[in-house]
Amino acid sequence: xxxxxxxxxxxIKTRGQQVTLSCSPISGHRSVSxxxxxxxxxxxxxxxxxxxxxxxxxxxxxxxxxxxxxxxRSEMNVSTLELGDSALYLCASTGSAAQYFGPGTRLLVL
Amino acid sequence: xxxxxxxxSMDCAEGRAANLPCNHSTISGNEYVYWYRQIHSxxxxxxxxxLKNNETNEMxxxxxxxxxxxxxxxxxxxxxxxxxVYYCIVCYRDDKIIFGKGTRLHILP
Numbered sequence: 001x002x003x004x005x006x007x008x009x010x011x012i013k014t015r016g017q018q019v020t021l022s023c024s025p026i027s028g029h030r031s032v033s034x035x036x037x038x039x040x041x042x043x044x045x046x047x048x049x050x051x052x053x054x055x056x057x058x059x060x061x062x063x064x065x066x067x068x069x070x071x072x073r074s075e076m077n078v079s080t081l082e083l084g085d086s087a088l089y090l091c092a093s094t095g096s097a098a099q100y101f102g103p104g105t106r107l108l109v110l
Numbered sequence: 111x112x113x114x115x116x117x118x119s120m121d122c123a124e125g126r127a128a129n130l131p132c133n134h135s136t137i138s139g140n141e142y143v144y145w146y147r148q149i150h151s152x153x154x155x156x157x158x159x160x161l162k163n164n165e166t167n168e169m170x171x172x173x174x175x176x177x178x179x180x181x182x183x184x185x186x187x188x189x190x191x192x193x194x195v196y197y198c199i200v201c202y203r204d205d206k207i208i209f210g211k212g213t214r215l216h217i218l219p
C-alpha cells in the first residue's frame with residue numbers, strides 16, 4: 001500500500017496570507033489527524049477527522065481549520081498567517097495498529 | 111501534557127542493543143504504550159505498541175513491566191540509521207497522540 005502523502009512538501013508565504021495543505025491517507029484509512037511541529041513547542045496535535053467529521057481538536061486558534069472529503073482525503077487551512085506559523089505540518093492516518101505519518105509540509109512564513 | 115518521562119538523550123555503540131526506557135506511572139488500564147521515532151526532518155515512524163504483554167516485530171522489542179508503570183524499547187542491533195528522536199506515548203487506542211520531548215538516540219560508529 002502507498003503511504004500517507006502530503007502536498008505540497010515545501011511552501012513559502014508572507015504574513016497575512018492564507019494557506020491550504022493537503023493530505024491523502026493510506027487506502028482504507030478513514031481517520032486523518034494533523035499535527036504542527038516547531039523547534040520550540042515540539043509536536044502538537046491540531047485536529048482529527050473521521051468520516052468527514054471533526055472528532056478531536058487541539059488547542060489552536062480558529063485560524064486553523066480543516067475538513068475531510070468523502071474519499072478520506074483531508075485539507076487543513078491556516079488563514080491570516082503569522083510568523084509563528086512557520087512549522088512542519090504533519091498528517092497521519094489511523095489504521096488498525098497505529099497512526100502512520102506522512103513526510104510533512106514545511107511552511108515558512110516571511 | 112505527555113504522560114511519559116524519557117531521558118533527553120542516550121548514546122549507543124553501533125552493533126550493540128539500544129535500550130530506551132520510558133516511565134508512565136499514571137497509565138490507565140486500557141491505555142496502550144506506543145513507540146515512534148523521528149529521523150531528522152521526516153515524519154514520525156511507527157515502531158511498535160503494546161498493552162500488557164511484551165511485543166516484538168521486525169524493528170524492535172517492547173518490554174512492559176508487570177505493573178505497566180514503565181517500559182523499555184529495545185533495538186537489538188543498532189545501526190547508524192537508527193539515530194533519531196524516539197517518542198514513548200501512552201494513549202487509548204485510536205485516540206490523539208500527545209508527544210513529549212522524546213529521547214534523542216545517538217548511535218556511535
